[in-house]
Each structure stands twice: as structure tokens, then as C-alpha cells.
Amino acid sequence: MNASEFRRRGKEMVDYVADYIEGIEGRQVYPDVEPGYLRPLIPTSAPQEPDKYEDIVSDIEKIIMPGVTHWHSPYFFAYFPTASSYPAMLADMLCGAIGCIGFSWAASPACTELETVMMDWLGKMLQLPEAFLAEKAGEGGGVIQGSASEATLMSLLAARAKVTKRLQAASPGLTEAAVLEKLVAYSSDQAHSSVERAGLIGGVKLKAIPSDDKFAMRASALQEALERDKAAGLIPFFVVATLGTTSCCSFDRLSEVGPICNKEGMWLHIDAAYAGSAFICPEFRHLLNGVEFADSFNFNPHKWLLVNFDCSAMWVKKRADLTGAFKLDPLYLKHSHQDSGLITDYRHWQLPLGRRFRSLKLWFVCRMYGVTGLQAYIRKHVQLAHEFESFVHQDPRFEICAEVTLGLVCFRLKGSNKLNEALLERINGAKKIHLVPCHLRDKFVLRFAICSRVVESAHVQLAWEHIRGLATDLLAAGME
Secondary structure, X not given: OOHHHHHHHHHXXXXXXXXXXXXXXXXXXXXXXXXXXXXXXXXXXXXXXXXXXXXHHHHHHHHHHHXXXXXXXXXXXXXXXXXXXXXXXXXXXXXXXXXXXXXXXXXXXXXXXXXXXXXXXXXXXXXXXXXXXXXXXXXXXXXXXXXXXXXXXXXXXXXHHHHHHXXXXXXXXXXXXXXXXXXXXXXXXXXXXXXXXXXXXXXXEEEEEOOOOOOOOOHHHHHHHXXXXXXXXXXXXEEEEEEOOOOOOOEXXXXXXXXXXXXXXXXXXXXXXXXXXXXXXXXXXXXXXXXXXXXXXXXXHHHHOOOOOOOEEEEEOOHHHHHHHHOOOOHHHOOOOOOOOOOOOHHHHXXXXXXXXXXXXXXXXXXXXXXXXXXXXXXXXXXXXXXXXXXXXHOOOEEEOOOOOOOEXXXXXXXXXXXXXXXXXXXXXXXXXXXXXXXXXXXXXXXXXXXXXXXXXXXXXXXXXXXXXXXXXXXXXXXX
């Protein structure tokens, strides 16, 4: 494909993408396929001679689209949003065209410097403490990770390295293995499974702190666990506080937990993967109160801030704690400006060496929407969630199972778990809308998350009428 054909095919692809987004409401949100559907539809090996581009494009509708779950459909209410916008798509095209691997400043100065500035832009939108910003040559700064899972793991590994160095400095004969077997980390019992996974990868014990009646981690429960573990000879070193849990969007009490972490010398990481985007709105910023106690903070613009996956924003208060744990400088990666103090090499902030020019997406989206446009988008989703909540309240057969703060509603039919499992099976079996469940204590609960950029009140109303109708049929069939 030469440049001339690329121009033509590129325009055709933009038209295809625009048609897909504009017509996504007409596509079935969840596919009618079974595992293994795709293999019989394509050859068993790559073609020896080139295929025609027209044939490849025609196969998209024949082979790919039948197996797509349409996350951006206005009838997709599962999981959490995955962000998408035309400015971000265009920026991704440019990222692919530039094709730099921005592991160091020298590898592509614009890639590094735009990311540093964009992370400061985002930090200011969230009103993060200045300690987390890089612009004033402070000790902190931000980095774009691939996911919140990576951010949590990086924080845990940095905290592990920091406490190990401290203990070995105090006791020179202490081995790293001796330290590791005593380290213990903590999170709420509502924290994402990626936190537990970080503990497994990091080789440290992770303990779940029982949450309160609002599914939040409180200071008293954390303190009790700390005292018990210290008495047993363990070394508490790391705490993850979740703001906007996956199950029900609950918020750990950061202003309570933070001071304990600071007093005990434990690294405090905040996981606000979904909810963090809402903190750009003044009316939701109070949910981040206590961030000043944190050592690291993360949220995902690729969830709710119109920036396509992957773009997970992470800040640290002292970047040396992060980079010091992973810094290696082979000769082939060194450059003449790395010790200038004016720039950073992001390879020291992450697990992989290579990285894409992801800050272009932030730059495009922030400039084309502006802060007010992004705030309006968040507020619209929250309003739609409360609209659905009001529908649930009007039907005495249903109950709300957790406080509705942002764009997630947890609800269920009053009755047994079996009844609600059957309802969800009917909902997803009909494939008109798509939901996923969660467990809150001993209850099987349905989650209704406002996800799509194009969702409107009419879609929410249709979804509710569909759910009500299926519930009526289910109850009429004698389910309890």
C-alpha cells in the first residue's frame, strides 16, 4: 500500500468508523456466537500471496462484527464505561503514524515532555496537591500507565523496595528474603481483584479489611488489623484505598485511613480507576479529600474521560521512590540529557521498556472538549444514573442495594439470589441490553452502569421497561 492508496483507504476507514458509531444502536449489543466461532471462518494459515484490501474490509462484517460485544452501544450497561471519542481516535491515528517508542527523552522528546505536561494538566483539573505535579521542579510527577492494575503493582513494588532498603539500613545483616516473608499489605474487601493480583506478583501477603455497612474501609478496622499483625511480628507496609469500588462504587474513608498510613510509615496508594474522572467536577471533588496523605494516586481517563484505551493516569508524591526501585541504565539507553534534572525517562516509571505516544490522546481531548465539556459529559452520566435509580424506587418489587453516587446503580428484585440470577439470565439472554452482576455481602446484585458516550434518557427508559417486563414474566412463572 503506497501513500496514494493509504489516503483513499484511510478516508474509507474513517467513513466506516463514523458509520459504525452512528449506527451502533441498531446492532445487537451482545453477540450470538459460541466459543470457537471464528476459527472455521478463516483459513488455517496466512496467505502466501497478498489478499485484496476489499476482501479484508468485507470480512470485517462477515467475521469480526458477529463476535463483537459493542461496548459503545447505548444499550451496554455492563462493567464500567470504556471511553471513546472522535478526537481521541484521531490522536491514536497520529500516534500510530509517528510510531515512536518513548522509553526515554532522547527516544522522542515530544513524547516525554507532552506526557509530563498533560499529567500536570490533569492533576490541576483534579486539584491534586502541588506535591504531585512536576511543573515546579518538585519531587513528584505523573505518568501514563497501561491500566490501573499496572499502577497498583508499580506502587506496591516501589513500596516494597522502599521499606526493604529502610529495614536493611537499620539492620545490615537482614536479607531481602527475611523482609519479604514478613511484609503485609492491606485493602478493603471491596477492592478490585487486581490489588490481590499485585500482592501475588509482588510476593507479599495481602489482607482484606472488612468494610462497613456502606462498603467502605474505615480507620478502626484497619487499625485493628495493623495491631494484630504487628503483634504477630509482621511488617505492615502498603495500603490501597479504593475510591469508587467496582462492585458498587463505594468510597473508602480516605481522610480516616490516610493519617494512619502516614503515622505507621505505610505507603498509601489510591485506586480511583472509574470514579477519578468525576473529581474534575467541583461537586464531586470532596470524594478525593484526603489525597494529601497518599504516596500515589491513579485513575483511568480511558474509562470515563473520553480518552480511548489505554490511558491510566498515575501520580507519585516522590518519584525517586518509584524510579529508584526499577532504574537500570545500560549504555545503549543512555543519552546526554538524562542527568540534566529538566526531563524524565519514563522507562524508569513502568514495567515495560517501550511505550506509545499516549499523551496525544489527552492533548486532543482536553483541547477539543475543554474542562467544561468534560464536566458536562460526567454530569450527564450521573444524571442518567439517578434517573434509572428513580425508576427502581417507583417499583416496589425492586430494591436499591448501595448508595448511588456517580454513574452506577446496584439493584435487584426483592427475593432470593436464585430469582435475581434468573432475571439476569433472561436480560442477557434477550440481548437487548447487557448487564453484569456483583455480590454485596450475601446478595446477588445487578449492576446498571451508564457507559456509552451516545446514551440518552430514552435508552435508559427503554432498558428499564425491558427489565420490568422480564421481571413480570419471571414472577408470573412462579419464581421467588
